[in-house]
Amino acid sequence: MLKFEMKKFFLKMTTKVILTAFLLVIVILCFMAVDSVHYTDTDGNELTGISRAAAGRRLAADENKWKGELTPEKITEIAESYHELMQQYQGDYPAVEYGRTVQSYWEILYFASEMFTPDYIRALEDMDRVAEKDIAHIYGAYTDNLKNMAQEYGTTPEQEKFLEEQYGQIQIPVTYKAFDSWDTMATHAEMYILISVIVIGFLAAGIFDEEFRNHAELVFFTAKYGRSKAVINKIAAGVITTTIIYWAGIGILSLISFGIIGWSGFNTPYQITAPYSFYVITQGQRYFLTMVCGYIASLLSASVTMFITAKMHTLKAAVVIPFFMYHVLIFIGRPLSEVTSLSCFTPNVLIEIDRQLRHPHIFQIGNVVFRQVPFVMVLYAIVSIILLPFIFRSYSGYDSAKNLRRKS
Amino acid sequence: MELRFKNVSKKYGEVFAVNDVSYSMETGVYGLLGVNGAGKTTLMTMLCAVTRPTTGEITWDGNDIFKLGERYRDLLGYLPQNFGFYPDLSVSDYMMYIASIKGIRPAAAKKRLKELLEMVGLSKYRDRKMKALSGGMARRVGIAQAMLNDPKILVLDEPTAGLDPSERIRFRNLISELAADRLVLLSTHIVSDVEFIAEQIILMKAGKFFFTGTSDELIAGMEADVWNCKVFGNKVNEYMQKYPVGNVKHVSGGVELRILSKTPPSENAVREVPALEDAFLLYFGEKAGDEDAEI
Ligand SMILES: Nc1ncnc2c1ncn2[C@@H]1O[C@H](COP(=O)(O)OP(=O)(O)OP(=O)(O)O)[C@@H](O)[C@H]1O
Numbered sequence A: 001m002l003k004f005e006m007k008k009f010f011l012k013m014t015t016k017v018i019l020t021a022f023l024l025v026i027v028i029l030c031f032m033a034v035d036s037v038h039y040t041d042t043d044g045n046e047l048t049g050i051s052r053a054a055a056g057r058r059l060a061a062d063e064n065k066w067k068g069e070l071t072p073e074k075i076t077e078i079a080e081s082y083h084e085l086m087q088q089y090q091g092d093y094p095a096v097e098y099g100r101t102v103q104s105y106w107e108i109l110y111f112a113s114e115m116f117t118p119d120y121i122r123a124l125e126d127m128d129r130v131a132e133k134d135i136a137h138i139y140g141a142y143t144d145n146l147k148n149m150a151q152e153y154g155t156t157p158e159q160e161k162f163l164e165e166q167y168g169q170i171q172i173p174v175t176y177k178a179f180d181s182w183d184t185m186a187t188h189a190e191m192y193i194l195i196s197v198i199v200i201g202f203l204a205a206g207i208f209d210e211e212f213r214n215h216a217e218l219v220f221f222t223a224k225y226g227r228s229k230a231v232i233n234k235i236a237a238g239v240i241t242t243t244i245i246y247w248a249g250i251g252i253l254s255l256i257s258f259g260i261i262g263w264s265g266f267n268t269p270y271q272i273t274a275p276y277s278f279y280v281i282t283q284g285q286r287y288f289l290t291m292v293c294g295y296i297a298s299l300l301s302a303s304v305t306m307f308i309t310a311k312m313h314t315l316k317a318a319v320v321i322p323f324f325m326y327h328v329l330i331f332i333g334r335p336l337s338e339v340t341s342l343s344c345f346t347p348n349v350l351i352e353i354d355r356q357l358r359h360p361h362i363f364q365i366g367n368v369v370f371r372q373v374p375f376v377m378v379l380y381a382i383v384s385i386i387l388l389p390f391i392f393r394s395y396s397g398y399d400s401a402k403n404l405r406r407k408s
Numbered sequence B: 001m002e003l004r005f006k007n008v009s010k011k012y013g014e015v016f017a018v019n020d021v022s023y024s025m026e027t028g029v030y031g032l033l034g035v036n037g038a039g040k041t042t043l044m045t046m047l048c049a050v051t052r053p054t055t056g057e058i059t060w061d062g063n064d065i066f067k068l069g070e071r072y073r074d075l076l077g078y079l080p081q082n083f084g085f086y087p088d089l090s091v092s093d094y095m096m097y098i099a100s101i102k103g104i105r106p107a108a109a110k111k112r113l114k115e116l117l118e119m120v121g122l123s124k125y126r127d128r129k130m131k132a133l134s135g136g137m138a139r140r141v142g143i144a145q146a147m148l149n150d151p152k153i154l155v156l157d158e159p160t161a162g163l164d165p166s167e168r169i170r171f172r173n174l175i176s177e178l179a180a181d182r183l184v185l186l187s188t189h190i191v192s193d194v195e196f197i198a199e200q201i202i203l204m205k206a207g208k209f210f211f212t213g214t215s216d217e218l219i220a221g222m223e224a225d226v227w228n229c230k231v232f233g234n235k236v237n238e239y240m241q242k243y244p245v246g247n248v249k250h251v252s253g254g255v256e257l258r259i260l261s262k263t264p265p266s267e268n269a270v271r272e273v274p275a276l277e278d279a280f281l282l283y284f285g286e287k288a289g290d291e292d293a294e295i
């Protein structure tokens, strides 16, 4: 029975049209991802046109000159090279120099500067002064700063201890490998998720709308399993198609993009990107986390739209609700977070995970301290599942006399 | 096998769509006749357990059909008046889907599908998209889907709407074939659809059954005779005002009218054998069905 429900879904014209458009969007996203990596060659020329495709791999090759542990010696070498250049050209070095040297170590130098200060804007301004600092003790400065962060954000002894434990897991010295592709792809995966929650919500809602849209409900609900197994199968079809479409989409996006720009740096610590994040993970794990959160967001979107459609017998609300749940909340979430910490738990958190990973949001109930991201993931995974029986109840309890969409 | 209505009513707001109906049905063909808005569809949706009666009870062999649920729906085949389907599916995909929600195994469903499409004359179109079918073809698929589970109770709401005259005749024969060992309830406002195939006629008006019985009983009970008289063209209106008038036929030198009246409406009036159609005209005050339906 499920097989026929799935067949019905994929044979639908709307499904075909939307999935084709979605695929097109994914291809555009791949293009954007590849296009967002810049590379300047040793002559100071930035790669353009079709050769741009090679930027990711060439950049990684250059940067990987520095791979391995970022020892104080290595950092000193980098900081001094940069300092000299800045001196030589009064702060405005030419593109040739950028292509030859700066490009390969810029990320490392910025990270080094950030180890001295958690203020990322100051870290940027101070990059040419890293050489003047006590690089021999850079990791000491970094651990001190981490300790300060733990004290600042841990408002109770339990929280402070929790933060110290998390920070304690950071491997020092940090092991470096070029990771630009993961950084780029985390951003583009989020763009994909931004679209997929809408597309998936709409398609899943369609599964519960089509009987009413086509006036086929009377045949459906008078069939033997029309109020039992057939409805369960519809719900299953919703969950399965959500899963297939989401993972196929992000699979295509990842395969093409990583295939072109390379996947160097899976194991590079995320801390190089965000030195004071208490999520001690690698770049690859960060990408995986983004994908999983996007999947939960898509499931939630599907559950909510299926539920509303099963209740209202129309798609109309189903299209706008994911939009409010995610996109509008992203916009009002930021000002809202000034007022209430509830904004840490709204569904939009799931689709802007990269921003959340940088923020030290921790909470405490009793003695249990928990972090925002895992909590939100579990919360909405549960909400998505809890909604399913309600979808069943709404749909299978159909009464034609109360049908809101009946044209009489 | 007994389907019974006990004081069944359905109210929409202040309007009774079905008003205190009590009736019992067994195997055989039941023709439900009534004008637009009489409550036929409402009655049928209640019988198919998709509309709950406001008051009263519907039972199958003594059990409430809403409580029987799945077990009752397993016996049911229903062609709704406003028969809708999934436009992007092919005829066979559509049938296989309906078979699946009716709990028929794919292997059995395939066999059944073949038989049914042959029966409704659509074997050639099994791979055609549902949306590419003509209205009449779609309705035939509708009948076929209702038959998929070999139902004990077959409910057809205006099954002949949209069928062409030859299709109508085919359809009538089909129903007679299907009727064996089944309860068939079919609604229409076209008398000829049920005249020869329905063992029981139910006349429904404003939510009530006001006649139930055989076609012969209905005709015998008419309190008027049927007359055929030829009048001048300019007199037609006058007769129309005065009597219920059935067929109007233009002939040389005037117009032939089929008139219902206790007394002869004119000197040259000839007594005719009354038919079901005349009873319909008498009781509903309007002509049964539309002109092109008269075959
Ligand atoms: N969902 C509804 N809401 C409100 N009123 C309704 C609804 N369905 C039917 N009615 C009313 O109930 C009455 C009976 O309608 P029903 O559709 O049962 O008649 P019918 O005999 O099937 O007519 P037709 O020959 O036109 O199909 C009508 O007055 C109709 O307006």
Ligand SMILES: [Mg+2]
Binding pocket: B040, B041, B042, B081, B157
């Ligand atoms: Mg009707």
